[in-house]
Amino acid sequence: MARAAATKEPEFKADPDSAEPLYLQLAGHIERSIRSGRIPLDTRLPSERLYAQQLGLSRTTVTAAYQELMALGLVRGHVGRGTVVIADEADAAAGGAVAWPQLASRLARAAPAASQEPAPGVVSLGNGWLHPSLVPAAALAACAAKVLQSTECVTRAAPLHGLPALRAALAGCLRADGVKAAAEELLITGGAQQGLNVVARSLVSPGDAVVCESPTWHGAFAAFRAAGAEVAGVAMDREGPLPAALEDALIRLRPKFVYLIPSFQCPSGRLMSLPRRRAILDLCARFRTPILESHVYAEAHFGAPLPSLKSLDSAGIVILQGSASKLLGPALRLGWLLPPAPALPLLAATKAGLDLSTPLLNQAILARFLAEGGQTRHLPAFRRALQARRDALLAALARHCPELRCLAPQGGIYVWAQLPRPLAAQELEAAALRHGVAVKAGDAFLPEGGASGHIRLCYAAPEAGEIETGAQRLGRALRELLQQQRAAPVAADLAPV
Ligand SMILES: Cc1ncc(COP(=O)(O)O)c(C=O)c1O
Structure with a gap:
């Protein structure tokens, strides 16, 4: 919208x-x-x-x-x-x-930044990437070396739906998580971001509505808009999107699909409760509206995981999407879609129109990594490291930025921090950068635009030892702005246009 x-x-x-x-x-x-x-x-x-x-x-x-x-x-x-x-x-x-x-x-305005490297000396809490120390780099490199012993991966293109060995390995991972999935039901994509584009281009005609949480991943609503969608956001509470607001949007807008990130949502870090998952699923089933469910952070849980919407879906409305980026690093640029079986030919045809197939070499590396149990070995240590980073960030914020209000996320990579009124997130983003720490103003994540009054902090991105320094610098920026505002009272909001 x-x-x-x-x-x-x-x-x-x-x-x-x-x-x-x-x-x-x-x-x-x-x-x-x-x-x-x-x-x-x-x-x-x-x-x-x-x-x-x-x-x-x-x-x-x-x-x-x-x-x-x-x-x-x-x-x-x-x-x-x-x-x-x-x-x-x-x-x-x-x-x-x-x-x-x-x-x-x-x-x-909403497109994800292509280059994510912070300037030297700047502590990076703004980007949603993993620090290299969180990436199983040696194991991935060893898989790459083995794969390159044969010339197969550099002489031909992968099949449209993806490398069969990778589809089989991913289906196995999903089944272990309680999602019924067969290799033939999966479509491999160029990152989850391509999956968002594939679904939008498959389901949306210009002017159609798409509904998502507000705030949400801005790369998603950029992709939906690029397909011609009018994007509407639904407000959330601590348990997830508000069912009454979603029902209202379903009635008024008749969206082509609803996009949700139930586990460790970007940017809010929220985990949708189980009752809310059931309520949302029932609602969308009643309106026969497909759900595009993002699973990209779901494996990064610190406690017992909740079932995905896909695994609770008896109506056949959920398209599940995942990515290697937030578990193994963004370098491979691999993601996947698990749609209801009748939707697969449509999505595959759209994907063919975008790039014919996903790079075979990357798929072969990931397939080998998964088949050798690389992910099973990686995930426990990865989760512990993320949780330690979360704890370090929350403790550092309590010490240096007591003005911020944050909830402790139960997984994922983000803390969503509420600013004291009337501080503007974009001003804090700019001031923080001047003080040597990158943070992300929450405004970018509002599909309807406007001021969010929040910043997103990613504890996966910096050197672990720099989290404290980042919070200290953020605290300085925060107090500098608050002092300026006390000195000069804020002008009343001007009328629109
Ligand atoms: C919810 C969500 N989906 C998709 C992406 C992009 O993922 P990928 O790197 O797999 O394209 C991001 C990146 O931050 C994200 O937060």
């Missing part, structure tokens, strides 16, 4: 002495904001009724102003979806044949 209009815009003030009609004054005001980039592409302007109320103008004036903007090619009106800022043809012509930067800005 398009973002609601930003709130930092100067307020519209009508000029009573101007000969220009009121609607043109208003249209000019919005036009300047769009052209200056203060209102970014894809922003949904306030509804005519609401905006008229806010400005104390008649609805006819606002309607006429929006029509003027449409005539200028700055916005597009959708019945039921409001008025949305689109690429400006005039600017495109001025800047060259195609407005590449403008087009890029549409996705850049």
